[in-house]
Ligand SMILES: Nc1ncnc2c1ncn2[C@@H]1O[C@H](COP(=O)(O)OP(=O)(O)OP(=O)(O)O)[C@@H](O)[C@H]1O
């Protein structure tokens with residue numbers, strides 16, 4: 131069933147209703163292997179809801195989601211994580227009172243030995259696993275947030291927004307997902323920070339082979355620079371797709387953004 | 392030589408404070424007059440405030456973090472010192488052992504809501520299950536008493552699993568409401584249940600381990616005699632050390648991290664593959680087990696139990712200890728238990744208003760020091776480990 135021609139993530143007729151509101155409306159979307167796909171649209175157009183349905187936080191009202199050829203519609207968030215999808219959240223959802231390392235290890239959950247016996251009794255083995263993972267975490271942080279590599283055992287509360295975003299991206303990457311979902315990574319950043327962030331994202335692409343990324347963004351500069359293709363949503367429906375240039379020139383898109391009916 | 396000296400230097404703040412607290416507790420236990428108690432308590436509060444003002448508290452905390460093993464040992468010695476000092480005094484020894492029992496129970500509660508965020512307002516009920524298990528087993532069966540302790544814990548964990556489903560519901564405060572209801576039902580059940588002694592309660596046999604009869608006074612030679620409570624204090628301390636080590640190890644492992652993740656953000660945790668259900672059940676069951684063991688031990692010590700020992704109010708005391716001490720900090724529990732158990736015992740004036748006092752204290756803490764007296768520190772997975 132999985133042929134190479136098919137995208138890594140495909141949604142068919144995907145619909146999510148909240149009461150009478152169609153947050154996502156019969157959405158056909160495809161993210162090809164290895165591309166960075168931009169997901170754009172005005173506020174409330176259903177972008178985050180799409181991520182939430184894909185990652186199993188909300189059940190779909192109708193339609194299907196295929197990942198790597200498998201039907202993952204309405205699986206639990208845990209199962210979807212196991213399949214190889216990791217994400218960040220629009221409003222940062224790091225555990226602020228924990229250290230950077232702790233947060234990364236939450237992202238690394240599926241690769242850690244979670245047995246009671248292992249954790250409580252076999253402390254030497256635990257020590258080895260701990261050391262290995264400190265090394266892994268440091269390697270990752272060194273690439274994407276170098277200044278943080280020596281501060282991994284400090285609480286996240288003490289770090290500014292841009293560092294938190296980076297930590298959140300590292301937390302998603304450490305599980306070595308096939309698909310990374312970024313929900314407005316540039317929210318609340320200054321121009322300079324945004325440029326740094328774009329460099330980071332392009333660097334991720336370079337470092338991690340075969341990674342596919344879907345990125346939700348309001349900042350058109352970011353979309354223009356990092357994405358291969360984009361999909362535009364309005365009121366939960368796809369109104370346009372193609373390269374950034376093509377999409378930006380589209381009349382429907384301009385209307386949606388200018389709010390003309 | 393040099394190393395020995397620098398070790399001593401880093402131990403010093405901890406040693407001094409542990410010795411100071413030991414002497415203070417001995418004094419507090421010894422004074423009889425109410426005025427003396429009040430004066431001592433005031434002096435204690437002032438001393439702590441002054442120490443905090445001049446940075447001494449921070450140094451002590453650092454010493455404890457750096458030299459954990461030595462200072463853990465110090466605290467054990469301090470408890471033994473207090474026990475030894477009052478070797479004939481039933482009243483004080485009962486108090487010391489009660490503190491030990493409460494700390495064990497609160498360690499269990501701490502796993503549940505300090506780490507995993509699972510509210511449990513039925514602590515006293517699970518404690519009571521441990522007590523009644525001990526009563527039934529010691530009076531009617533020849534089961535060895537160490538096994539009775541385990542059985543108390545297992546019974547509490549098993550009966551607790553009846554509440555698992557509502558406790559797992561995250562939305563709204565199901566688990567609070569359900570555990571409160573369970574707590575109330577438990578007492579009523581005991582009162583109407585004649586096989587369990589009804590309102591009069593049950594007798595419990597004294598502890599006997601390998602022929603060592605705990606309820607006999609200890610006689611060594613001709614002229615040394617110690618109260619039988621000394622045996623309970625020592626065994627209680629051993630149980631406490633075991634429980635403490637278990638909770639610490641859990642915290643310093645991936646499992647402790649999972650529990651934090653579940654408490655702090657279930658949705659994010661689920662997106663990284665954590666099974667919310669699994670870790671909540673682990674915390675709830677292990678916690679109830681510890682509470683049940685504490686109950687079984689307590690029952691054998693006091694020798695008589697009745698439904699009035701296990702009210703909703705008693706559950707609230709357990710919860711306030713965890714809140715006061717600092718959610719998730721086992722040392723905080725120790726400090727908070729000492730305060731909440733000993734102060735009302737010594738200050739007769741407030742004994743009647745205990746619950747009022749606890750309620751006021753909890754409100755004050757939540758308002759002015761929400762992280763508790765000893766706020767929890769960041770996790771150290773391996774004590775003394777430094778990143779390279
Ligand atoms: N849990 C929910 N319950 C009810 N309505 C919801 C819920 N989540 C989202 N919605 C609604 O669904 C619609 C789409 O919301 P969504 O958050 O997906 O938009 P978005 O495209 O991410 O917007 P933004 O750019 O502001 O983040 C909005 O009208 C929103 O109010």
Ligand SMILES: [Mg+2]
Pocket residue numbers: 177178179220
């Ligand atoms: Mg959104």
